[in-house]
Amino acid sequence: MMIFSSGLYVHKNMKSKILNYLKEKNDFVSGQDISRDLQVSRTAVWKYVKQLQAIGYDIEAVSRKGYRLIAQPDKLFPDLIQDRLGTKVFGKKIIYLESTNSTMNDATRLAIEGACEGTIVCAETQTDGRGRRGRNWVSTKGQGIYFSIVLRPHIPLSQAAALTLVFAVALSKAIRVTTGLEAVIKWPNDILISKKKVAGILMELSAETDHIHYIVVGIGLNVEGKAFFGLPQATSLEQQLGQGISRVQVFQEILRQAEEHYALFQKKGFAPIARIWREYSATLHQQVKITEARSTTEGIAIDIDDQGALLIQERSGRVVRKITGDVIHLR
Amino acid sequence: MMIFSSGLYVHKNMKSKILNYLKEKNDFVSGQDISRDLQVSRTAVWKYVKQLQAIGYDIEAVSRKGYRLIAQPDKLFPDLIQDRLGTKVFGKKIIYLESTNSTMNDATRLAIEGACEGTIVCAETQTDGRGRRGRNWVSTKGQGIYFSIVLRPHIPLSQAAALTLVFAVALSKAIRVTTGLEAVIKWPNDILISKKKVAGILMELSAETDHIHYIVVGIGLNVEGKAFFGLPQATSLEQQLGQGISRVQVFQEILRQAEEHYALFQKKGFAPIARIWREYSATLHQQVKITEARSTTEGIAIDIDDQGALLIQERSGRVVRKITGDVIHLR
Numbered sequence: 001m002m003i004f005s006s007g008l009y010v011h012k013n014m015k016s017k018i019l020n021y022l023k024e025k026n027d028f029v030s031g032q033d034i035s036r037d038l039q040v041s042r043t044a045v046w047k048y049v050k051q052l053q054a055i056g057y058d059i060e061a062v063s064r065k066g067y068r069l070i071a072q073p074d075k076l077f078p079d080l081i082q083d084r085l086g087t088k089v090f091g092k093k094i095i096y097l098e099s100t101n102s103t104m105n106d107a108t109r110l111a112i113e114g115a116c117e118g119t120i121v122c123a124e125t126q127t128d129g130r131g132r133r134g135r136n137w138v139s140t141k142g143q144g145i146y147f148s149i150v151l152r153p154h155i156p157l158s159q160a161a162a163l164t165l166v167f168a169v170a171l172s173k174a175i176r177v178t179t180g181l182e183a184v185i186k187w188p189n190d191i192l193i194s195k196k197k198v199a200g201i202l203m204e205l206s207a208e209t210d211h212i213h214y215i216v217v218g219i220g221l222n223v224e225g226k227a228f229f230g231l232p233q234a235t236s237l238e239q240q241l242g243q244g245i246s247r248v249q250v251f252q253e254i255l256r257q258a259e260e261h262y263a264l265f266q267k268k269g270f271a272p273i274a275r276i277w278r279e280y281s282a283t284l285h286q287q288v289k290i291t292e293a294r295s296t297t298e299g300i301a302i303d304i305d306d307q308g309a310l311l312i313q314e315r316s317g318r319v320v321r322k323i324t325g326d327v328i329h330l331r
Numbered sequence: 332m333m334i335f336s337s338g339l340y341v342h343k344n345m346k347s348k349i350l351n352y353l354k355e356k357n358d359f360v361s362g363q364d365i366s367r368d369l370q371v372s373r374t375a376v377w378k379y380v381k382q383l384q385a386i387g388y389d390i391e392a393v394s395r396k397g398y399r400l401i402a403q404p405d406k407l408f409p410d411l412i413q414d415r416l417g418t419k420v421f422g423k424k425i426i427y428l429e430s431t432n433s434t435m436n437d438a439t440r441l442a443i444e445g446a447c448e449g450t451i452v453c454a455e456t457q458t459d460g461r462g463r464r465g466r467n468w469v470s471t472k473g474q475g476i477y478f479s480i481v482l483r484p485h486i487p488l489s490q491a492a493a494l495t496l497v498f499a500v501a502l503s504k505a506i507r508v509t510t511g512l513e514a515v516i517k518w519p520n521d522i523l524i525s526k527k528k529v530a531g532i533l534m535e536l537s538a539e540t541d542h543i544h545y546i547v548v549g550i551g552l553n554v555e556g557k558a559f560f561g562l563p564q565a566t567s568l569e570q571q572l573g574q575g576i577s578r579v580q581v582f583q584e585i586l587r588q589a590e591e592h593y594a595l596f597q598k599k600g601f602a603p604i605a606r607i608w609r610e611y612s613a614t615l616h617q618q619v620k621i622t623e624a625r626s627t628t629e630g631i632a633i634d635i636d637d638q639g640a641l642l643i644q645e646r647s648g649r650v651v652r653k654i655t656g657d658v659i660h661l662r
Contacts, residue, residue, distance in 0.1 A: 003619065032507065035443065132539065132540070132541070132543055133539070134539075156492070156640075156654035156655070157489070157491060157492045157654075158487065158488070158489040158490075158492060158536075158638050158640075158654070159489075160480075160488060160489075161487070161488045161489060161540050161541065163540075188540060188541065189540065202539065202540075203539055203540045204537070204538070204539045205537070205538055205539075206533045206535070206536070206537050207535070207536055208464070208493075208533065208534055208536075209463070209492050209494075209495040209519060209520065209533075209534045209654075209655075210463070210464075210492065210654055210655030211463075211464055213535075236653065254432075284372040307489050309487075321486040323488075323489070323541055324487070324540075324541030325541075
């Protein structure tokens with residue numbers, strides 16, 4: 001476990017081994033024991049413990065008793081995320097960054113370099129976090145879960161847009177499971193609680209006609225924070241719960257739900273996803289106004305089709321299919 | 332007009348002006364006249380003429396008579412392509428390269444940097460020309476038309492794959508118009524003449540859920556060449572015609588047809604393109620075998636749907652929809 005000057009976090013090395021050793025023992029262990037069991041010098045043990053303390057691990061060091069792990073830091077460190085995660089692919093490789101411009105950029109670069117499916121880039125903060133269509137996503141340091149995941153699905157290009165809804169369903173369910181809060185989906189890519197935005201989903205892809213090179217899905221979720229000055233439409237899990245919640249726990253559940261629903265989508269198509277989407281949707285059966293660059297559509301959102309497009313029934317009775325646009329829920 | 336050491340071709344400068352001047356006069360013109368009309372020194376005129384001769388323009392220089400353009404080089408220089416091209420957008424900007432690894436790479440880089448729709452990169456040869464799914468495309472120097480074009484269509488992602496067929500239709504028609512040869516389309520992206528491959532089309536794109544950032548379409552067309560040793564399935568326009576044909580003329584017609592059919596597709600959807608595709612198709616009504624990574628489908632190709640997918644009727648009567656795969660025409 002190391003944090004390089006670039007902020008890159010690499011796990012599974014000696015520091016990680018020492019940490020796991022302390023976790024397993026869950027009591028004082030002597031430097032001598034660690035040294036013997038992990039085949040590392042006592043001086044090195046001492047050095048690594050100092051480094052762990054420096055990045056936020058509360059490790060007590062008492063002479064003649066040894067070391068004891070008291071508390072883990074409130075960070076999205078890979079070994080915290082991967083501890084009893086239970087996924088097969090998602091999060092098997094996690095790149096952790098204290099700060100980056102956008103995890104979308106990092107994950108895209110990794111995808112181009114051949115990163116395997118499920119590779120994740122997460123960051124404590126983003127200086128240029130992106131929303132849909134180049135909009136900004138505020139990423140307050142240490143308060144949210146900001147990550148991007150590399151996907152390499154075997155689906156036709158025409159089905160790719162529906163992946164946003166697959167992740168919307170998974171993210172809503174993860175929030176519901178971990179908090180009990182009624183997270184709902186505002187088509188196409190926002191997650192709301194009590195009509196306020198708590199999370200957003202972004203998808204970018206590179207493809208040729210009949211082959212998707214890679215897809216990068218990004219998720220931004222506000223976990224901590226009691227007030228959102230200047231962002232009246234925003235909220236956080238903490239604000240809604242009235243108390244804090246472990247970011248690690250929520251992150252893990254997101255990865256589990258995302259992997260499960262992604263597998264379901266690839267195996268059974270969009271239909272089973274659409275069923276859950278309808279259940280979670282804040283948009284369905286609503287009077288909505290959809291604004292695009294050159295047009296506006298108003299009517300009742302009656303359904304989504306098998307490509308994730310929203311079907312709007314206008315007052316005239318005509319049904320219009322919408323792939324894109326900004327949605328206002330009118331009542 | 333300059334060729335930098337990188338091979339980059341820039342037009343519309345003094346060299347280009349002198350060339351156009353010579354073209355318009357179509358007879359001997361004195362260095363003095365050129366110097367006066369174009370506001371450039373006679374020494375510079377002489378220097379530019381030498382440069383033009385060096386890149387293949389046959390310009391006669393006779394003392395007391397001046398300069399006369401006898402013949403243009405057999406090159407895909409932008410000013411040759413743009414001369415009476417007549418398109419509105421396609422080819423308004425052309426980057427010409429003597430050699431490159433792949434025009435797809437160059438055009439993609441330009442697209443990322445913000446190149447506008449219709450920007451073209453063409454090359455006399457490609458050292459790493461690409462076909463579908465990372466396969467190789469042989470690009471014999473000076474014998475073909477190898478180019479990529481940047482597109483920024485306002486279409487949903489689910490319609491993007493159909494663009495390959497739009498360009499297949501346009502390319503077939505351009506070949507038919509300029510040569511009279513019966514070019515046909517082998518689904519999804521090959522153009523055949525007399526059952527041999529004369530051209531291929533490649534499409535790559537970058538998008539988010541509801542917005543296409545850019546599409547790059549690449550075309551490789553064998554124009555010259557009388558024999559294709561080691562490539563028994565390949566042919567060229569020259570081989571099929573029994574005589575040579577101007578690459579510039581064919582290139583221009585490709586750009587005109589592509590612009591026209593691309594506009595038609597954006598305005599009226601895939602239906603009018605599908606009608607022409609059916610007329611030009613070598614695949615339709617054929618007994619075909621489609622091989623994919625893990626499966627094989629055999630049956631009669633009965634139609635394409637509105638996303639460009641091929642519909643195969645199996646012996647059992649069941650109709651299977653194919654977005655991808657390698658096609659073998661069985662008889």
